[in-house]
Amino acid sequence: MKFWDIGDPTCECEHCGAYFWYEERINKNHKAKKPEFSLCCNHGKILLPKPKEPPTILKQLLFGSGPKSNHFRDNIRSYNSMFSFTSMGGKVDAFVNQTKGPRIFKLSGQNYHQIGSLLPPEGSNPKFAQLYIYDTENEVQNRMHALGRGDRINQFHAEIVQDLKQMLDEHNVLTKSFRMVRGKFHEETHSNFRLRLIGKRNYDGRRYNLPSISEVAALVVGDFDVSRCDRDIIVETQSGHLQRINELNAAYLGLQYPLLFPFGEDGSREDIPLNENDETTGGRHFVSMREYFTYKIQEKKGEVPTIVNSRRLFQQFLVDGFTMVESSRLKYIITHQKQLRAHMYKGLEDAVLHGEINPSSLGKRIILSSSFTGGARYMIQNYQDAMAICKWAGYPNLFITFTCNPKWPEISRFVKSKGLQPEDRLGILARVFKIKLDRLIKDLKEKQIFGSVKSVIYTIEFQKRGLPYAHILLFLHNKYPNVGDIDQIIFAEIPDESVDPYYYKVVKNFMMHGPCGSARKSSPCMRNGRCTKHFPKKFVENTTIDEDGYPVYKRRDNGRTIQKEGIESDNRYVVPHNRYLLLKYGAHINVEWCNQSRSIKYLFKYVNKGHDRVTTAFSQSVHEEDSSAIDEIKMYYDCQYISTCEAAWHREPSVERLSFHLPNEQTIIFSDDGPIDHVANRPSVKESKFLSWFEANNTYEEARELTYAEFPLKFVWNKKLKKWEKRRTSAFSIGRIFFVPPGSGEQYYLRMLLNVIKGPKCYEDLRRINNHDHLTFRDACYAMGLLDDDKEYVDAIKEASNWEMSSYLRQLFAMLLLSNSMSRPEYVWEATWILLSDDILHEERRMLDNPEAELTNDELKNRCLQKLNFFLKGCGRTLYDFPTMPRPVFNEEEIDNT
Structure with missing residues (x-):
C-alpha cells in the first residue's frame, strides 16, 4: 500500500479565482473536467471588492527577505497591537505556547472589541487609539512602551514602528480621522469634542470598500443624542471607561487590524448584497458574516495574500472572525426572545375563549435551541x-x-x-x-x-x-x-x-x-x-x-x-x-x-464531549425579566477555548427525531405582534409531524405495519409540505421518539403505547385495546400489561440507560422514591442497580489512578446506595424513610463526610 498524496491546490474557482485541491470539488461522484467549488464565493453569489495591493513598506516587511522582515513577521501580532485603535475583550491563553509544539493563538470566553476615550484619564499613559492624538511628538517611543516594559521593549525596532506610522498616516482613512481630532485639539485646546465613527455606508459593498474620511468619521461638538446613533461609535473626549463596539460596524475589523486593512477598508457589513438571489440562499438578500470570512480567507489568483500570509496575526484574525460569527448568531437569538413565543394549541384556544388577545401574555421563551451548532x-x-x-x-x-x-x-x-x-x-x-x-x-x-x-x-x-x-x-x-x-x-x-x-x-x-x-x-x-x-x-x-x-x-x-x-x-x-x-x-x-x-x-x-469548558461572564443586554432565557446563552459562553472551529457531527444512517404530543397540545410558534385569534385560526397550527403520522396511516396500507419509531425506515418527512411520504430509494432513517421521564402523566403513557402499537389512525386507536375503548392512555397501558409490578419503571430506567449517565439514573430513581410512584421500590432496585452503579468502578479507578482496581458486587451496591442516600438528604429524606429499600453501610471516614 502506497501513501495517498492528493497533489497541490492547482484548481481555480471559475467565479472568484480561489485555489483548491481537485478533491475539494462539490460533486465527487464523477471526474469533472471543470470542477466546481463552493467554499469560497458560493458559485459567484458572494462578490467583495478586490483588495488593493498593500503599501510598499508593508509588502516588503510581509514578503521580503532579510533580518528586518524576519523580525517583523515573527512579531507581527505585537506590531499590529501597537497601532490597533481597539483592544480585544476575550482572554488570550498565553499558557498554551509555553509547552512544546507549534505556536498558536487561543482565546477563551466571550470575545469583543473595546475603545477608550480620545484622551487618557489624568495620570494615565495613552493606549490604542489615544496614541494617535496624545503626545504624538514621542509617538514611536510611546507605542513601544505601551506594549513592552524593561527588556521586552528592546525586542522591537523603532525603525519599523516609524515606517508603519508613516504608512498609516499616508494611506489609512481611520488614522487620518484620529489625526483630524489631534489637529482640532491643537487649534482649540479646551474644546470638548467627540468623534463619531459612522457605522453604516451608503455605497454598494460588493464593489467598493474604501471610504473617505467624511464617510468614516465626524467631529461632534456640544450636545448630541447618542440614542440615534444605532451602530455608530461615539468616542468621548476623556473618560476612564471602555465602550464595547458593535460587530456590525463597518470599521470593526479595520480598527483592530490596521496591518491587515492598511487603507482602513471596511470589514463585514450586514448590507452587502448577494451577487444574485435565488432559492439556494434561503430567501436572503445579503452576505452573511460567515460568508464574508470564508471569502476573505481564500487565496485567490491575482491578489496579494496579505491576510492569509500574516502568520500569527492571521491566527488571531481567524479566531476573532469565528467569535464574531457566533456572537452575531447569539445576538439574533437574544434580540428575538421577545418576538418569538411557544405555546400549546389548546392554550391558545382557551385564551381566545377567555378574550385574551395579547400574545406577549402567553408562551414561554424560546432560548438556545438544538439548531444552534455547539450549544x-x-x-x-x-x-x-x-x-x-x-x-x-x-x-x-x-x-x-x-x-x-x-x-x-x-x-x-x-x-x-x-x-x-x-x-x-x-x-x-x-x-x-x-x-x-x-x-x-x-x-x-x-x-x-x-x-x-x-x-x-x-x-x-x-x-x-x-x-x-x-x-x-x-x-x-x-x-x-x-x-x-x-x-x-x-x-x-x-x-x-x-x-x-x-x-x-x-x-x-x-x-x-x-x-x-x-x-x-x-x-x-x-x-x-x-x-x-x-x-x-x-x-x-x-x-x-x-x-x-x-x-x-x-x-x-x-x-x-x-x-x-x-x-x-x-x-x-x-x-x-x-x-x-x-x-x-x-x-x-x-x-x-x-x-x-x-x-x-x-x-x-x-x-461527543463537546467543547473544552472555561468560565466567563456574559453581560446581559436585555431586561432582567428575560434572565431565564439569557441563562442558556450565558452557559454557552461558559464555553470552549477557541483555536479554530466547533465540533461537527456526521451520522450514517441519519436519525429522524420524532416528536409527539397529547391531543391539542402541539407546540405553536408565533410572534408578539399578531392577535391570538389569528394565530389560533391558522390552518398550520393544527399540523404536526405526529398528527401527519396518523394521516399517513390512513392513506398507506403498508404504514399500518409499522410503529412510530419504525416509520422512518419506509417513509420520509417532507419539511416543506409537512407530510410523510413513501421513500422512493433504498435509503432509510432510524426513528428516535423523544424521551419523557416517568412522572410525566399521560404523556409518558402515550409514549409507552407508541413503542408497541402499529398503524393507529387517531388518538382513539391508541386507547383501543382488544376492541375496548379506554378513557386514558394509562388505562390502555394497564390493559396491555405494560404496567404490571412496577415494570414500567424498570423499563423506563433501562431505556434511559441507553443514553443517560448513571448519575442521572440515580436521580431518576430517587425522584420515583420521593413521589411514592413505585409500589415495590426494592423490586425496581434489584432489577436496575447494575445500571445505577455503572460509573462507580470507572470513578474508583480514575480516583485511584489504577485501571486494574476492582470492586465486588456488594461494594458496588453499597457505593450506589450511599450516592442515592446523599441525593435524598438534599431533598430532606434518606433511604431509612423507605422500609423495603436496602440501606448503605458507612465506615467512620464516610460518616464524617456525609
Missing part, C-alpha cells in the same frame, strides 16, 4: 441520535481516532512555497485533513477494508494545539468475535525493519507513545508520576479479552525496539493500529476493538 441542546440531541443508531445497529465494533499530520507532503510543499510554517496556515491543515478523512470514510464504507459496514458515526474536533482529529465509531456486520479475528486487523507491535521498512518508519513516526515514565517524567501524559494513558502496557504472547470485556493486544517480548528522542521503546509502547490505514494515510490512526459487553454510552459521551 448544549445540539450536543445532547446528537448524542441521543447516536445512541438511537446504537440501539438499532448494536455495539460498535471499532473505535478509530484519526489525527491530522502537519508534516504531510502536500502541506509541507504548500507552506514551503510561501515561506511559512504549518501553524501559519491552520486552514490549509484543516482542508487537507478533511479531504483525507472523506477518503478514509469512503475506504471503510465502499472498499470495506474491515468488512461490510452497517453504520458509521464520526465527529471532527480540534486539539488544544489546533490540529483537527476525528473520532470514528464503526458498526460492522462482521463483529470480529474471536481474538484471532482481532489480530487480522489490529496490530500493537513494532514491525521488522528489514522485511517492511516503510511500515517500520510510519510506526516509528506516528504510533509510538511517549517517551514517558521514569525515562521522561516531564511528558504531558504524566500525572503524579504515572502515565495517564497507562503506558507501558504489559508483554502479552497472544491477544485476549479481559474479564471486563476489553481487548489486551498481542505485544510479544521479541527484542524489537525503536529509539525515540534518545530513549529505547519496545512493543509495550506501540499504539494499536491498522497497517493498511497507517501506510495509506501516514498519520496517527489509533484503531481499537470496542468492548462488546459493557455500557457504551460513556464511549459516546467521550466522542
